[in-house]
Amino acid sequence: MKIIPYALTYDDVLIVPRRSSFSSRSEANTKTRLTKKININIPIISANMDTVTEAEMAISLARLGGIGIIHRFMSIEENAEMIRRVKRAQSFIIENPYTIDPDKTVNEAKKYAEEVGVTGLIVANEDKKLQGILSRRDFIFANDNSDTLKVRDIMTPREKLITSHAHTTFEEAQKIFANHKIEKLPLVDKEDRIIGLITVDDIKNIIEYPLANLDAEGQLIVGGAVGVHGDFLERAKALIQAGADVIVIDIAHGHSDHMIEAIKKIREISSEIQIIAGNIATAQAAKDLCEAGADALKVGVGPGTTCITRLVTGCGVPQLTAVMECAKIAKKYNVPIIADGGIQKSGDIVKAIGAGADTVMLGGALAGTEESPGVVMRRGDKKFKVCRGSASFSVTLKRKNINLEKKDLNEVVPEGVESLVPYKGPIIDLISQFIGGLKSGMSYTNSYTIAELQKNTEFVRITNAGAKESGPHDINVIN
Ligand code: XMP
Numbered sequence: 001m002k003i004i005p006y007a008l009t010y011d012d013v014l015i016v017p018r019r020s021s022f023s024s025r026s027e028a029n030t031k032t033r034l035t036k037k038i039n040i041n042i043p044i045i046s047a048n049m050d051t052v053t054e055a056e057m058a059i060s061l062a063r064l065g066g067i068g069i070i071h072r073f074m075s076i077e078e079n080a081e082m083i084r085r086v087k088r089a090q091s092f093i094i095e096n097p098y099t100i101d102p103d104k105t106v107n108e109a110k111k112y113a114e115e116v117g118v119t120g121l122i123v124a125n126e127d128k129k130l131q132g133i134l135s136r137r138d139f140i141f142a143n144d145n146s147d148t149l150k151v152r153d154i155m156t157p158r159e160k161l162i163t164s165h166a167h168t169t170f171e172e173a174q175k176i177f178a179n180h181k182i183e184k185l186p187l188v189d190k191e192d193r194i195i196g197l198i199t200v201d202d203i204k205n206i207i208e209y210p211l212a213n214l215d216a217e218g219q220l221i222v223g224g225a226v227g228v229h230g231d232f233l234e235r236a237k238a239l240i241q242a243g244a245d246v247i248v249i250d251i252a253h254g255h256s257d258h259m260i261e262a263i264k265k266i267r268e269i270s271s272e273i274q275i276i277a278g279n280i281a282t283a284q285a286a287k288d289l290c291e292a293g294a295d296a297l298k299v300g301v302g303p304g305t306t307c308i309t310r311l312v313t314g315c316g317v318p319q320l321t322a323v324m325e326c327a328k329i330a331k332k333y334n335v336p337i338i339a340d341g342g343i344q345k346s347g348d349i350v351k352a353i354g355a356g357a358d359t360v361m362l363g364g365a366l367a368g369t370e371e372s373p374g375v376v377m378r379r380g381d382k383k384f385k386v387c388r389g390s391a392s393f394s395v396t397l398k399r400k401n402i403n404l405e406k407k408d409l410n411e412v413v414p415e416g417v418e419s420l421v422p423y424k425g426p427i428i429d430l431i432s433q434f435i436g437g438l439k440s441g442m443s444y445t446n447s448y449t450i451a452e453l454q455k456n457t458e459f460v461r462i463t464n465a466g467a468k469e470s471g472p473h474d475i476n477v478i479n
Contacts, residue, residue, distance in 0.1 A: 007321035009303065010348045011467055013459040020446040028442035030435060032450040033336040033358045034067060035246060035274040035295035038221065041065030041211040042435055043353065043450060045338060047363035048072065048225035048250055049306075050373060050395060051387045055085040057371040057427070062086070062220035064431050065211030069223040069248050069276075069361075071390070073398055076231060076238045083224055083242035088117070090205045092170060092218035093187065097197035099124040102131045102152035106142045109134055109151050122186055123155045128193040130186055132157045163188050166195055170206065173198045221245040223276070228262040236266050240273050248276040250298065252309060252391060252415060255285035260292040267293050279340060281322035283329045290333035297335060298361065299326045303342030305364025306389030309415040320355050320459075327356025327454075346437020353438075353450060354457025363387075368421035369430065376423050383423035389416015 022028070032043040042065035046053040050073045058068025070082050100109045100121045113121055113134075120139075123132040132155035142154045162180045164172065164187050176185055177200050187196035205212070213221045223246035224239035226232040236247050249262050254277055263277055277289045278298025286297055302309040302316030310316040317325070319342045327337045339352035340361035352360050366372060367387030377384045388395060393414045396402070402412065424430060447453035462470070 007318040008461065009318035009320045010342065010351045012318070012461055013320060013351060014462055014466070014470065015350060015354055015441065015445060016458045016460055017444045018446045018456060018458075020443055022443040022446065022448075025436070025439040025443045027448060028439040029449050030065070030438060030442075033296075034338075035276060035336060036334065037295065038245060038274055040067055040213045040221075040359070042431070043349070043357075043359040043438070044431065044434065045069060045223075045359055045361040046366050047304075047340070047361050048223075048248055049363050049367070049388070049390050050074075051367050051385070052363050052372055053366075054373045055082045055089075057366065057369075057373075058082075058086045058222045059089045059220060060371045060427050061431070062222060063090075063205065063209040063212045064428060065213060066431070067213060067221055067223060067246070069225055069246070069250075072225045072227065072235065072250075073390075073395060076235045079224060079235060080238040080242040083222055083239055083244045085117075086222040087219045087243040089220055090202050090212075090218070092173075092198065092202060092206065093168070094197040094199070094202075095195075095217075097122050097186075097194065099128070099194060100134065100151055101125060102150065102155065104151050105147060106139070106149045106151060106154060107147050110139055113139070120184065122184075122194055122197060123151055124194050130158055130161070130163065130188055130192050130194050131155070133161060133184055133186070135183065158192075161186065164198075165189075168198065170203070174203060177203055215245060219243070223248050225250045226262075226266075227251055228256075228258040232262060233265055233269070237269055240270050244273070246274045246276055246295075248278070248298065250276075250278060252279065253301070254278040254280045254298070255282065255288060260288065263289070263292040263294055276338065278338070280326060281317035283325045286326040286329040286335075286337075287333075290330060290335045294335060296338060296358075297326060297330055298338045298340045299323050299357070300339065300341035300361075304340070304389065304416075305342070305344070305367075306387060306392065306416045306419065307341065308389075308417055309391070312413065312415050320351065323352055323355040323357050331356070346434045347441065349434060349438050350441030350445075350453070351457075351459075353453050354445070354459065356454055358450065358454075364421065365430070365434075366427060368424045370424075370426040377420070379420075384420040385423055386418065387421045388418035389414070391415035392418045394418060 030042045034040045044066035046068040048069040048071040050071045053068045061068045119136040121134045134155045138154045183200045185198040224244040225248045226235045274295040276296040277294035281301040303319040323339045336358035338359050339357035368385040445456045447456045
């Protein structure tokens, strides 16, 4: 006879409070491990879903201390360009800034600036010697005769520019910007050749977002997702070349021979790239993927907001148990765990980490925000955005290129749904609530670090009555 083990999820348990020496929850440090080699400042990852993470989400979340994983439901070129957009969003020193020749017309300069996505250009001649700067303001005022005017006619000329040297520090740059009220600081060598650029916006971002996760060049970190079939290797190559810090190999059933092969093939392309593999839900899967070379594991089969995998296939493991099982094994291999799916409340993040996760991935919770892809729709006085599962009907049609008229639609068996979620505004508000809740949870368990929270957490199972008691009850909630 088969023995059926018991499995639990977040709402089945609570964490037992411990004696705490905290005087304020701000003493909690949320820095954690994303992969074997990458740390992030808050344990939040945005899901690689087409209604959750494109460049805008990845930029905002990396600035707040997390990381975004760009989805893969687009062409390889578009996908790589999106990674490049995140990488270009900020850096301390821009190496090889875009330049324009002083003898080009203003119209040509305007076109070029639009093409490369910048608002101003450094003016330099053929041997890269600095001639001037063309700013957004110059373009506006030259509007009427942009066809005839030359760049040199409207630029701020070299003799009026403040410049600095290659080894300019952050503090030096800050002082120069403050003293001279300029917006761009070109860096030049002894021959006055342009070798870099610092912008006031980049300095502002560095000050404004102290938790931002930056790579060695001071650019925001970002991940890209691939599958295990078709052009996945080509896509992985393009994303790595575009600057992705992490590749997430993401398939619904990650404990598979295809996944193990894919990890090895991507590792052959790059020995340095960090590989996250998933999704899995068992100890054996964790062992197999750790041994195949994964740098982090994504855990969750069926817990997601938009998932119907468990209904369609009968397969899955309640998420708290899945995370605990995988974490037990992954710890032995020093591989971090991502708890992916089913997180709605900040308490769920505390529980996921208490169960052994190092980070959590959010889909539905971040859908509907300002930074999520898609338009804001209005129904009456309410605003909404679309949130859809990666295995939903429409995403599957898009991914498999199925023509509605020609092919038999019975070929599509969705394992995800499509929905409208309320418009939630910018993610900073949500993330502040999530991290505030996490830090409070850390103080209840006397955990100053994520590692301590993993160690200190003691769960109790609760009944339906306990669950009812845990929310507001027996009152009329007005807010
Ligand atoms: P949440 O609960 O944060 O979960 O929305 C996000 C995760 O859900 C997974 N996902 C799916 N799972 N069918 C599934 O079974 C789907 O269509 C689907 N779309 C997303 C995915 O792991 C994501 O990170």
